[in-house]
Amino acid sequence: MAQVSFANRQVSCKIVYYGPALSGKTTNIEIVHQKVPDNHRGELTSIATEGDRTLFFDFMPLDLGNVAGMNTKFQLYTVPGQVYYNATRKLVLRGADGIVFVADSSPDRFEATIESLENLKENLAEQGVDISKIPLVIQYNKRDVPGAVEISLLQSRLNPRLIPHFEAIASTGQGVMQTLKTLSKLVLDQLNRQYGARSIAGSAVSVQMKEVSLNAKNTSSAGTGKAPSRVDSETEKTIQAVSAVSAATRPTRPAQPRPVRRAAPVKPAASRISPPRSNKKIVRQVRNVSEIQEPTERHIGRALLLLFLIFLLSGGLAVLTWSLF
């Protein structure tokens, strides 16, 4: 289960490599450890037997860096593949946000691979997770083995839903990074759906309104009162985007026309006028509005549109008045 902390501006997700014994799970993570730049990863920790067979798990933290203001991290785990370590696999699988199923293309491991996928399904179900709902990719590893099982057969037995799949030779690194990259994208897309701007009624608009007020702030001068500029084009785009979001979240409401009462275009100037005082008020009100729960979504939308119009009208009026005098 991904951990989100708006306090630390951090997101942390768990990715698990699953598959039958000796399919290449640990090799995958070792290759990732080799190829990812040092500043984007931590050390690889392996809890293994003396024979280098995974006993509990392998673990490596990955740091994707700043993604839209959130420090995004992945924790990569592998599970022990041997059949009698099922209890341990369940522990490691707990809270997984995404899974790479590493299938062994060796013909003598075909049945074990199928059983491992069934085992994954069962272990997830035991934790109340539907395998079809969790981000999952399949890696057909060991494609260089003589007599490797045909992809079409593997697909028919392992991937009837046609989820993303990759051919790989993990020992050489082939296919490893592409597999992880695709799964990472799936995991972050799901996170975005759960925590993104549209996930809470009104919040999408509140986030954009903050950007509007910030843009307006950025266009202000230190009160020099010199020649005004037209409304910042980024602000205008943001306003349009927010209007679109507002309309989208309330499909029964007719689309609002783009406000036309704006400052008349003038020569661009080095300095700009201060934004009208109402901007700050708008942000405060929107912030309060965004904390209101879903049942008042319709009222939030109407209030926000009215605030938009007031903001634009007052801005335009201020510029017009300035230009006249």
Add this chain to the structure above:
Amino acid sequence: MDKDQQLRDERLVFYRQDMEKIEAVFQEFLELSGSLCAMLVDKDGHLITQAGHTMSYDPDTISALVAGSFAATCEMARLLGEEEFSLLFHQGKKESIQLALVGDRSLIAIVFDVSTTLGLVRLYSAEMVAKLVDILEKAKKRPQAETLAVNFGAVVDDNLDGVFGG
């Protein structure tokens, strides 16, 4: 399964006010108990926050190991007929670590050395855990007030290319 589903539905999202309260509780505990550091980790192995002398430890790895260790002993507890062990203690020659359950979904890992005693750590950690449970319960009930940025999905691609190659 129901409990798992409940934990997923009531996932914790942390805000500045939560972190400030947790860090205040940690600071008070470290001063009273003389411990070296304290880490709050969720059961999935994610580090929530930490305080004290943590520079020598890789926090991500410690968090994963703490969670894994606790999970393994929980299974042992179930075999013995217990729901779970709420407290684990590992003693070292110079430094020791105590793991304690905090609510349903979090663990606290306390590292201390010979300058303090196990009894003192246990005494104050019990109080600290009670305060943390209260903070986390309030955090769980709070409706989500922030969201990821609108362009989060778009920026992700660039970051992934940078880390995994284009």
